[in-house]
Structures are given as C-alpha cells and as structure tokens.
Amino acid sequence: MLSRIFNPGRDAAPRRPSSGSCGRLGEASLPCNRLWRAAALALLALWLPVSSHAEISAAAFDSANKLYEEGKFSDAATAYAKLIQGGQVSAPLYFNLGNAFFKSGQMGRAIAAYRLAAQLTPRDPDVRANLQFARNQVQGPSLSATRWQRWLGRLTLNEWTVLAACALWVFFLLLGLLQWRPGLRPALKGYIIAAGCLALCLCGLTGTAFYQARVSRVAIVINGEATVRNGPLAESKAAFTAHDGAELQVVDTKDEWLEVSAGPRETGWLRRDQVLTP
Amino acid sequence: MLGQLPRNNLSRPGRSLSRLRPALVLLGVLFCCVPALLRAASFTATLDRDTVAVGESVTLSLKFEGGSPSQMPSPPSMPNLQIMSSGSSRNINIVNGQFSSTLSQDFVLTPMQPGEYTIPPMRAQIGGQVFTTPALKLTALKPSASAENPAAQQLAFFKLFVPRKEVYLGEVFEVEFRVYVREGVANAEGIMQSFEQYGGCPIKAEDVTLLKTAHANRRRMQVGNGVYSVATLVTAVSPVKPGKITLNSMDVNLTLQLPSANRRRDVFDPFGMFQQVEERRVALVADPETVTVLPLPRENVPPSFTGAVGSYTMAVTAGPTNVATGDPVTIKVQITGHGALDALTLPQPGDWRDFKTYPPTSKVETTDPLGMQGTKTFEQLVVPQTTDIKALPPVSFSFFDPAQKQYRTLTQPGLPLVVRPGSSAPAPMVLATTRPAQDTPPPAQDIVHIKPHLGTLAQVGPPLAQQPWFLGLQAVPLLAWLAALVWRKQTERLANNPRLRRQRQVAQTIRKGLLELQQLAAQNKSDEFFAMLVRLLQEQLGERLDLPASAITEAVIDERLRPLGIPETALAQVQELFQLCNLVRYAPLRTSQELAAVIPKLEAVLRDLKEIKGC
Numbered sequence: 001m002l003s004r005i006f007n008p009g010r011d012a013a014p015r016r017p018s019s020g021s022c023g024r025l026g027e028a029s030l031p032c033n034r035l036w037r038a039a040a041l042a043l044l045a046l047w048l049p050v051s052s053h054a055e056i057s058a059a060a061f062d063s064a065n066k067l068y069e070e071g072k073f074s075d076a077a078t079a080y081a082k083l084i085q086g087g088q089v090s091a092p093l094y095f096n097l098g099n100a101f102f103k104s105g106q107m108g109r110a111i112a113a114y115r116l117a118a119q120l121t122p123r124d125p126d127v128r129a130n131l132q133f134a135r136n137q138v139q140g141p142s143l144s145a146t147r148w149q150r151w152l153g154r155l156t157l158n159e160w161t162v163l164a165a166c167a168l169w170v171f172f173l174l175l176g177l178l179q180w181r182p183g184l185r186p187a188l189k190g191y192i193i194a195a196g197c198l199a200l201c202l203c204g205l206t207g208t209a210f211y212q213a214r215v216s217r218v219a220i221v222i223n224g225e226a227t228v229r230n231g232p233l234a235e236s237k238a239a240f241t242a243h244d245g246a247e248l249q250v251v252d253t254k255d256e257w258l259e260v261s262a263g264p265r266e267t268g269w270l271r272r273d274q275v276l277t278p
Numbered sequence: 279m280l281g282q283l284p285r286n287n288l289s290r291p292g293r294s295l296s297r298l299r300p301a302l303v304l305l306g307v308l309f310c311c312v313p314a315l316l317r318a319a320s321f322t323a324t325l326d327r328d329t330v331a332v333g334e335s336v337t338l339s340l341k342f343e344g345g346s347p348s349q350m351p352s353p354p355s356m357p358n359l360q361i362m363s364s365g366s367s368r369n370i371n372i373v374n375g376q377f378s379s380t381l382s383q384d385f386v387l388t389p390m391q392p393g394e395y396t397i398p399p400m401r402a403q404i405g406g407q408v409f410t411t412p413a414l415k416l417t418a419l420k421p422s423a424s425a426e427n428p429a430a431q432q433l434a435f436f437k438l439f440v441p442r443k444e445v446y447l448g449e450v451f452e453v454e455f456r457v458y459v460r461e462g463v464a465n466a467e468g469i470m471q472s473f474e475q476y477g478g479c480p481i482k483a484e485d486v487t488l489l490k491t492a493h494a495n496r497r498r499m500q501v502g503n504g505v506y507s508v509a510t511l512v513t514a515v516s517p518v519k520p521g522k523i524t525l526n527s528m529d530v531n532l533t534l535q536l537p538s539a540n541r542r543r544d545v546f547d548p549f550g551m552f553q554q555v556e557e558r559r560v561a562l563v564a565d566p567e568t569v570t571v572l573p574l575p576r577e578n579v580p581p582s583f584t585g586a587v588g589s590y591t592m593a594v595t596a597g598p599t600n601v602a603t604g605d606p607v608t609i610k611v612q613i614t615g616h617g618a619l620d621a622l623t624l625p626q627p628g629d630w631r632d633f634k635t636y637p638p639t640s641k642v643e644t645t646d647p648l649g650m651q652g653t654k655t656f657e658q659l660v661v662p663q664t665t666d667i668k669a670l671p672p673v674s675f676s677f678f679d680p681a682q683k684q685y686r687t688l689t690q691p692g693l694p695l696v697v698r699p700g701s702s703a704p705a706p707m708v709l710a711t712t713r714p715a716q717d718t719p720p721p722a723q724d725i726v727h728i729k730p731h732l733g734t735l736a737q738v739g740p741p742l743a744q745q746p747w748f749l750g751l752q753a754v755p756l757l758a759w760l761a762a763l764v765w766r767k768q769t770e771r772l773a774n775n776p777r778l779r780r781q782r783q784v785a786q787t788i789r790k791g792l793l794e795l796q797q798l799a800a801q802n803k804s805d806e807f808f809a810m811l812v813r814l815l816q817e818q819l820g821e822r823l824d825l826p827a828s829a830i831t832e833a834v835i836d837e838r839l840r841p842l843g844i845p846e847t848a849l850a851q852v853q854e855l856f857q858l859c860n861l862v863r864y865a866p867l868r869t870s871q872e873l874a875a876v877i878p879k880l881e882a883v884l885r886d887l888k889e890i891k892g893c
Contacts (some may be wrong), residue, residue: 054735057732057735058732061732065728065730068728087737087738088735088736088737088738089735089736089738090732090733090734090735090736091733092729092731092732092733093732093733095728095729096728096729099725099726099727099728100728102725103725120736126726126729129725129726130725130726133724133725134725136639137637137639139620139640140620157741157742157743158741158742158743161741161742161743161748162742165742165748165751165752168752168755169752169754169755171755172755172756172758172759173755173758173759175759175762176755176758176759176761176762176763177762179759179762179763179765179766180762180765180766182766206743210741210743213741214741214744237482237483237484237485237486237488238486238487238488238518239488240487240488240489241487241621264477265477265478265479265490265491
C-alpha cells in the first residue's frame with residue numbers, strides 16, 4: 001500500500017484500460033496521467049496526517065514505556081490512557097496500560113485494560129497470561145469464565161463475523177451456481193448442505209459472541225473493597241463485599257446503581273463509581 | 279420319595295426328569311414360601327402422639343406382621359374416650375423372593391375430658407402364638423393449656439432460632455430459620471420442598487454480613503399438641519457493628535390446603551377417590567430475634583491483629599530453601615479453623631527488606647456447607663536479593679478467640695534458608711529420569727513485561743456486525759442467488775411454453791425486420807422490400823393465429839381473422855398491404871419515398887395484429 005502511494009505512476013498510469021479517451025496513447029494520455037497524479041497526491045495528502053499521527057503516537061508510547069521502566073507506573077498509566085483518549089488504540093497499548101495499572105496496585109483497572117487487549121488479540125499469550133495472573137490476585141467473589149466462553153473468546157467478534165459472512169457467501173453462491181448449472185446438482189448437493197450447516201453454526205456462534213461482547217455487561221470493581229448491598233440504596237444492608245478487580249455480571253441498573261451478580265447466591269447492588277464497565 | 283423310584287428309570291434320564299418335574303416345582307414353592315412362613319410373627323400397638331388437646335383425635339394403629347390374628351382385637355371402651363374404627367389395610371411385599379405381609383387396623387381416639395387415659399394391653403393370636411402389647415398412655419390437655427403456645431394453634435409458622443444471644447464483632451454465628459407446617463395440611467410436602475429448594479437468604483438484618491445459607495435435614499417435631507414437619511435453613515451471619523442487632527425473617531404468603539370437613543357429592547367423583555380440600559391463605563413471618571454484638575477488647579491488641587475473629591491454627595511451609603539470589607521461594611501459609619475464612623488476610627510478615635515480594639494468592643477450602651470451617655491457603659513468592667539471608671522472616675497471625683474472650687497470636691519462627699550467589703551458582707542438576715512435565719508449566723511469578731512496539735493503531739468503532747455497509751454487503755450473495763433463481767425460472771417458463779417462445783422470437787424478428795425495411799426503402803430495393811414486408815406480416819399473423827408463417831396468405835383474412843371480431847378497418851389495412859404486395863410484382867414502386875410511406879402502414883397493422891387475442 002505504501003509503495004503504491006509513493007510510486008503512483010508505476011502502479012497506476014500504464015495499467016489504464018484501453019477503452020475511452022483515457023486509454024489511448026498520444027494526446028489523450030497526458031490528461032490521464034495528470035488525473036492519476038492528482039489522485040495520488042490527494043491520497044498522499046490524506047495519508048500524511050495519519051502517518052504523522054502514528055509517529056506522534058509511537059513517540060508518546062515510547063515515552064510512556066520509559067516511565068514504566070523507571071518505575072513511575074502511575075505516570076506511565078496516565079500517559080498510556082492519554083494515548084487511548086486520542087481515539088486510536090492497539091492491543092499493545094491496552095496491554096501496557098494494564099501492566100502499569102497492575103504495578104501501581106490498581107487491579108480492577110488492570111483487568112479492564114487486559115480485557116480490552118484480549119478483545120483485540122484474544123490469542124496473544126502475553127495478554128492471556130497477564131489477565132489470568134491478575135485474576136488470580138483477586139480476592140472474594142468474582143465471575144469466572146466457563147469453558148464455552150473461553151472457547152468462544154479465542155476469536156474476536158469481528159473474526160467470528162467474517163467467518164460467518166464467508167460461510168453465508170459460499171452457501172448462497174453455491175445455491176446461485178446450482179440455478180445457473182442445474183446439472184451440477186448431484187455434485188453440489190453435499191457441499192451446499194455442508195455450507196448451510198456451517199453457515200448456520202457460525203451465525204449462531206457469532207450471535208453468541210455478539211451477545212457476550214456487546215449485550216452482556218461486566219462490571220469490574222475498582223475500589224479496594226466495594227460493599228454490595230441488597231438494594232439500590234445507601235441504607236440497604238450489605239450482601240457481600242467485592243474486592244478490587246472482582247468481575248461481576250451486570251444484571252440491572254437503576255439511577256447510579258448497578259445490580260451485579262457473581263453467582264447464583266451472590267447478587268446485589270453497587271454504585272456505578274465503584275466499578276468500571278468496559 | 280426319590281429313593282422309591284425304580285432303578286430302571288434312573289438309566290433313562292429323559293423320562294425320569296419329566297416324572298420328577300412336579301416334585302421339583304413343589305420343592306421350589308416350598309423353598310420360597312417356607313422362610314416367609316417361618317418368619318416370626320409380631321403384634322404392635324402405637325399411638326401417633328401421646329398428648330392431645332381435648333376434642334382432638336389421635337390414631338391408634340395395631341399392626342400384625344407375619345400373619346393374621348384369629349380374632350381382631352380392639353381397645354376396650356373407656357369413659358370420656360371416644361373410640362372409632364377407621365378401617366384396616368394389608369401390605370404385602372415380595373422383595374428378592376422374600377415374602378412379607380403386614381395387616382394394619384386403625385382406631386381414632388378422641389378424649390372428651392382432660393386427664394390421662396391408659397389403653398390396656400391387647401392380646402392377639404397369630405399362627406397359634408399369643409402376642410400381648412404393652413399398655414399405652416394418652417394425655418389429654420385442656421384446650422387452654424395448648425393455647426398457651428400460640429404457635430401450637432397454627433397450621434404453619436416461621437421461627438428464628440439463634441443459639442447465642444451475645445456474639446463478638448466480626449464473629450460468625452449461625453441463625454436457623456425454621457418452617458413449621460402442621461401434619462394434616464394437604465400440601466405440606468410441597469411447601470416443605472419449596473423451602474428446601476429455596477436458594478436465597480431467609481434472614482433480613484442490618485449491620486451484619488449475611489454469608490452462606492445451607493439446608494438442614496427435615497425433622498418432625500411436636501409443638502404443644504401438634505406434630506409439625508420442620509424445614510430448616512441455616513445462615514451464617516457476621517456482625518459488622520457493635521450494639522444490638524435485630525434479626526428478622528422474610529415474610530411469605532402461603533396457601534394451605536386443608537382436608538374439607540364438609541364433603542360434597544361430586545358428580546365427577548362419586549366414590550370420593552379425590553381428596554376435597556379447602557384453601558386458606560396465611561401471611562407468615564417469624565418473630566424477630568435480638569442479638570447483642572460486643573465490641574472487641576481494646577486492651578492487649580497484638581500488633582499483627584488484622585481483624586480475624588474465630589479459632590484458628592497456622593502452618594507455614596516454604597520451598598525451595600536452597601536457592602540462588604534471584605530465585606523465587608514460595609511461602610505457603612495455611613490457616614485452618616472456624617470463622618470468616620473469606621475475610622482472612624495474609625499475616626503480615628516481618629522484615630522483608632532483603633526480599634523482592636509479589637502479591638500473594640489465596641484459596642479457601644471449606645469443610646462445611648456454611649463455609650465457616652476450613653482452610654485458607656496463602657501462597658506468596660519472595661525472591662531473596664542477597665546472600666546474607668539465613669532464614670525467612672517469622673510469620674505471625676493474630677486473631678480474637680470469642681470462646682476464650684481474648685486475643686491469640688500464632689507465630690511461626692523463620693524457616694532456615696540457604697541463599698547462594700546467583701552468578702556463581704551452579705546450574706541446578708536435574709536428576710529426572712522421566713521427561714520434564716511440559717504439559718504443566720510452572721505457575722507464573724509475575725506479569726509479562728510491557729510490549730516495546732505500539733502495533734497497528736485502529737480507530738475505536740462498532741464491530742463489523744453493527745456496521746451498515748457490512749450488513750448491506752451480506753445481501754449481495756442473497757440477491758445473486760435470487761437473481762439466478764428468477765433467471766432459471768424464466769428460462770424454464772420459456773422452455774415449457776413454445777407459444778411464448780415464438781411470440782418473443784417474432785417480436786425480435788419484427789424489430790429487426792422494420793429496421794431492415796427502412797434500409798431497403800432507402801436503397802430503393804423494391805422487391806426485397808416487399809418480400810420482407812410479406813414475411814413480417816406472415817410472421818406476425820402466424821404467431822397470432824398459431825399457424826406456420828408459410829401458411830399465411832391473403833385468404834386468412836376472411837377465414838381466420840374476421841371470425842375473431844377484428845375491426846373492419848384493421849382487416850382492410852391488412853388486406854391493403856397484401857394487395858399492395860401482389861400489385862408490386864407487376865408494377866413496382868419506384869421511389870424511396872413511396873417505399874418509406876408503406877412502413878407506417880405496416881407498423882399500424884402490426885400493432886393491430888398484436889391486439890388479437892389469438893386462437
């Protein structure tokens with residue numbers, strides 16, 4: 001992609017189609033070259049801010065890493081967070097932010113950052129190791145992912161979506177081919193059934209992954225100890241105590257309160273300011 | 279009997295066996311029945327309860343096992359005690375060939391006056407043996423005596439039971455929530471089961487932490503003169519504030535089903551096979567219980583006390599104890615005992631200056647359903663930094679013991695540790711005879727270090743599944759398939775409809791023919807022009823009349839077109855064109871204008887012919 005942008009003439013101009021005035025050599029080729037040159041310049045103009053922004057981000061990332069190496073974990077976390085507030089994110093950025101939070105003793109925020117990193121690169125062994133290590137430090141009740149959820153989490157939501165879309169495309173294109181060449185029915189029948197079943201399964205898995213990622217909400221405790229109460233009132237009696245980093249399922253919300261659950265018998269209400277809902 | 283068989287029969291096994299069969303069957307029957315017949319008979323008499331209020335009934339059951347009495351005994355009539363027979367039943371069991379029979383005879387006894395009634399011994403003769411039951415005593419209380427306990431008058435009630443009225447702050451104690459349902463309530467079993475399956479906490483209280491709730495076994499209890507089934511839910515509670523706390527129970531609305539006193543005749547149940555019940559709704563809540571929470575003593579608080587209350591023991595282990603500087607040592611602290619195990623924190627170690635420490639991990643293993651008894655294990659990784667270390671720092675754990683009402687401190691002296699210099703330390707010699715356990719990697723000691731590269735930056739945005747362009751893109755294969763389906767159906771429709779196929783072919787021929795006519799007119803080719811004109815007329819008429827094009831002549835106007843009710847003007851135009859074609863054979867038109875002037879006439883005729891409904 002970069003080589004195309006830097007060498008637009010080599011890649012674009014000679015390969016124009018022969019139809020129309022733009023394709024004819026001679027007097028018509030000059031405006032065509034000009035057109036492509038202008039397009040390349042426009043692309044370059046669009047890319048330059050992106051490139052400079054990436055360089056700035058990389059520099060800020062390096063300086064945040066330096067703060068981390070110097071043991072200034074809170075400062076490093078602030079620097080990483082500032083980068084994220086810029087609107088562009090990456091898995092290493094979330095990962096390092098999680099490390100900085102972990103080292104500065106903010107277990108809940110660390111787990112939240114690792115979870116975001118895992119959403120981008122679910123198969124990264126470093127991210128998984130640190131997330132598991134952080135979870136092991138959490139005291140008291142906390143959600144634990146089922147084997148099914150762990151299996152589903154091996155791919156990102158977008159990866160599941162693309163897989164399901166590909167299966168759907170193959171299924172419908174095979175159906176279309178069958179209409180175009182009815183004689184292929186005996187040969188295509190097995191493939192069509194297989195593609196249909198695969199598409200159905202993948203759509204179901206994608207739906208489940210979507211539910212887990214976008215509908216089902218998890219709250220992560222960021223206070224040292226958060227008292228989970230039986231009702232959404234400060235006067236409600238305490239049900240149990242959730243510690244920093246505890247991951248809780250959000251069941252319901254009311255005003256500034258979230259109804260959370262860590263299991264069938266551990267349900268209650270927490271104030272919103274005591275948790276993060278990544 | 280076998281000995282009396284003739285000897286010659288023994289030499290023929292087939293015949294001898296057939297003769298022996300009845301004897302063998304008889305032996306088998308005897309083998310099965312004799313143990314039952316020989317089983318010892320018995321006769322017992324029992325009362326379902328021995329204390330009742332005046333006017334209430336008690337059941338006297340006479341049970342005969344191993345046979346039937348020669349004469350059914352009955353309790354003698356007694357003053358102020360009403361006795362009524364309520365029928366008999368027989369229960370026969372055959373389990374693994376073991377035969378048993380029990381005959382029961384029930385009597386309903388109703389005392390009419392308070393006092394003590396003695397049911398004298400009863401005699402029965404079973405299989406030649408005479409059995410005698412002991413005398414039974416029945417106490418009848420005045421109605422007011424049982425009314426002293428209001429609960430005893432109720433069909434169902436809740437009760438909170440707190441074994442201890444004084445507890446210490448942070449101490450874990452049990453609170454029992456009991457559900458009493460009187461026997462005789464038709465849906466007692468369902469109510470019991472619903473409470474035994476209840477997953478929540480039945481206790482309501484402030485300033486306490488409600489821990490786990492467990493279910494105790496169901497019991498039968500006598501309260502006053504009533505017998506109740508009792509379901510019990512036990513909740514572990516820990517107070518968080520000193521002072522008096524009030525424990526309340528949940529309030530529940532129950533529907534009790536009572537056997538109907540006035541049995542009506544039911545046309546659908548003429549034999550009274552189905553029990554008729556009356557429903558009674560009751561709102562139940564237990565009386566509150568008050569517990570005094572004592573504050574922890576402020577004197578003699580050990581420095582290592584972190585709030586643990588209960589009774590505990592501690593064990594500390596560490597390994598490996600011969601390490602190089604920088605090698606991790608795992609310290610395992612196990613605290614076993616009774617109390618709020620979840621809330622226990624790792625005993626604060628002493629001097630860890632020469633160690634690099636990592637956050638500890640912990641796990642709790644409980645041995646009782648309430649989670650009050652068990653072991654909490656802490657594991658902490660420490661890394662010795664110097665070779666001057668000779669031992670691990672001592673570990674102390676303090677807690678308040680409510681039983682002894684004093685603080686106690688458990689101290690584990692420092693475990694000896696050998697620390698070698700890291701650089702000169704020889705590599706650990708592995709004396710493994712088997713391959714290393716690759717499947718179980720050693721537990722992580724710290725988080726993975728930060729990543730040096732920023733990676734590919736991406737804009738934060740909704741996932742593909744929520745982006746309209748992506749969802750729209752998924753319609754493409756569907757539309758492609760639908761288009762292919764429509765095309766296929768169209769093709770099949772054409773293939774199966776030759777009339778339609780011809781119609782389209784003719785339409786195409788006429789489109790091309792009209793263009794050709796214009797060219798021929800321009801080129802002033804009169805013969806070819808009219809030949810084409812005739813052909814187009816034939817094609818159109820042939821298609822409309824479903825005749826071969828070659829069979830179309832001027833005669834079809836009268837023979838085929840006129841009967842179809844086509845307007846005379848249109849027929850005249852067709853006829854004119856045919857006649858013009860005939861005429862031109864002998865007197866050809868000369869100019870292009872003349873030829874071109876014919877084309878609109880032809881187009882008008884073709885339009886009119888298309889309107890024909892056809893044959």
